[in-house]
Amino acid sequence: MAKKGILLINLGSPRSTAVEDVKEYLDEFLMDEKVIDYRWIFRALLVQGIILKTRPAKSAQAYKTVWTDEGSPLIVITKKIQKKLQKLVDVPVEIGMRYAEPGIETGIRNLVEKGITEIVLFPLYPQYAMSTTETVIEKAEEIRKKKFPGIRISYVQPFYNRDLYTNCLAESIREKLPENFDALLFSYHGVPERHIYKTDPTKTCNMNDCCYKDKHPSHSFCYRHQCFNTTDLVIRKLGLPKDKVIVSFQSRLGKDKWIEPYTDHTLETIPGKGVKNLAIVCPAFVSDCLETLEEISVEGKEQFLEAGGENFTYIPCLNDEDRWIDVIRILCEEQLNQFYLV
Numbered sequence: 190m191a192k193k194g195i196l197l198i199n200l201g202s203p204r205s206t207a208v209e210d211v212k213e214y215l216d217e218f219l220m221d222e223k224v225i226d227y228r229w230i231f232r233a234l235l236v237q238g239i240i241l242k243t244r245p246a247k248s249a250q251a252y253k254t255v256w257t258d259e260g261s262p263l264i265v266i267t268k269k270i271q272k273k274l275q276k277l278v279d280v281p282v283e284i285g286m287r288y289a290e291p292g293i294e295t296g297i298r299n300l301v302e303k304g305i306t307e308i309v310l311f312p313l314y315p316q317y318a319m320s321t322t323e324t325v326i327e328k329a330e331e332i333r334k335k336k337f338p339g340i341r342i343s344y345v346q347p348f349y350n351r352d353l354y355t356n357c358l359a360e361s362i363r364e365k366l367p368e369n370f371d372a373l374l375f376s377y378h379g380v381p382e383r384h385i386y387k388t389d390p391t392k393t394c395n396m397n398d399c400c401y402k403d404k405h406p407s408h409s410f411c412y413r414h415q416c417f418n419t420t421d422l423v424i425r426k427l428g429l430p431k432d433k434v435i436v437s438f439q440s441r442l443g444k445d446k447w448i449e450p451y452t453d454h455t456l457e458t459i460p461g462k463g464v465k466n467l468a469i470v471c472p473a474f475v476s477d478c479l480e481t482l483e484e485i486s487v488e489g490k491e492q493f494l495e496a497g498g499e500n501f502t503y504i505p506c507l508n509d510e511d512r513w514i515d516v517i518r519i520l521c522e523e524q525l526n527q528f529y530l531v
């Protein structure tokens with residue numbers, strides 16, 4: 190009888206805040222052709238010839254501001270999720286990071302060493318993106334074929350519009366919203382527009398109205414739509430009027446056009462439009478990390494206050510909240526049961 194296990198996947202962090210370690214991590218991350226999708230030679234020229242000359246020192250400084258005694262927040266939180274989930278399920282649970290260690294291969298090996306032959310792999314990203322969900326699946330399949338041909342892997346699908354997830358997110362936000370706020374900003378990680386056109390099998394997304402529509406053929410692979418959709422579902426559950434809600438996209442890199450509106454521009458302009466008291470949440474991330482703890486909570490706050498904002502409340506990610514661990518359990522169990530059907 191096949192033995193089953195769960196592998197939780199997150200993005201990964203450098204092994205330490207030393208510039209060399211950050212450089213190694215950024216090299217692996219940005220040389221992934223699902224992240225910087227240029228031909229190898231152009232990617233290498235951009236990443237190794239330009240970005241890695243200056244960015245590692247800057248990023249290392251930023252990582253130092255969020256690092257804890259136990260390590261990177263993203264890894265520490267993913268381990269906490271693993272521990273809590275392990276208490277709820279009777280199959281082994283391991284973690285793996287897409288970049289750096291513990292990697293996806295380490296995670297699969299840890300399960301295989303426990304006799305597991307069927308793995309439910311859960312990319313911890315609510316919305317589908319080529320640079321997250323897709324690269325995780327591609328990497329896991331590459332490793333399975335090369336190193337573990339005898340095992341089967343099934344994948345938990347993006348859950349951006351699942352009731353159990355949006356209920357959980359809405360409840361979590363409700364508890365942390367300040368009493369008085371002029372707007373709630375949903376800031377999602379951005380991606381280059383090109384990625385969305387590239388992964389749209391219907392070639393119908395035009396980055397305009399279609400992303401906001403309830404139904405459109407491009408939606409299953411449109412990250413921008415999925416972010417708007419998560420927002421809509423959550424604000425309906427919170428009972429918030431649409432005019433109190435803003436959506437924007439953060440963490441741009443390079444000169445390409447990324448999906449809009451941009452979070453930094455938004456933070457700089459909304460105080461002038463009367464938004465003085467802001468609450469902000471980052472639902473592309475299930476665990477707090479550099480991009481939320483530094484880019485939003487520190488830099489973003491500064492931008493907002495300098496532009497005339499008065500109160501800035503950052504609402505943490507779901508992290509290891511019990512209700513979220515229960516959602517993870519249910520999504521994994523659905524997939525564990527799928528093994529019986531194939």
Ligand SMILES: C=CC1=C(C)c2cc3[nH]c(cc4nc(cc5[nH]c(cc1n2)c(C)c5CCC(=O)O)C(CCC(=O)O)=C4C)c(C)c3C=C
Nearest residue numbers: 200201202224248263318320321378380442473478479480
């Ligand atoms: C929804 C999740 C994410 C998407 C989509 C994503 C796309 C994406 N990211 C970069 C470049 C960088 N991202 C960095 C950090 C980072 N990104 C995510 C998630 C998504 N990225 C997370 C969780 C983190 C934090 C990691 C941590 O250790 O805490 C960084 C590194 C940090 C820095 O130097 O600022 C870069 C670079 C691109 C280019 C991209 C899509 C094309």
Ligand SMILES: [Fe+2]
Nearest residue numbers: 200378440480
């Ligand atoms: Fe990123």
Ligand SMILES: [Fe+2]
Nearest residue numbers: 394400411414
């Ligand atoms: Fe779209």
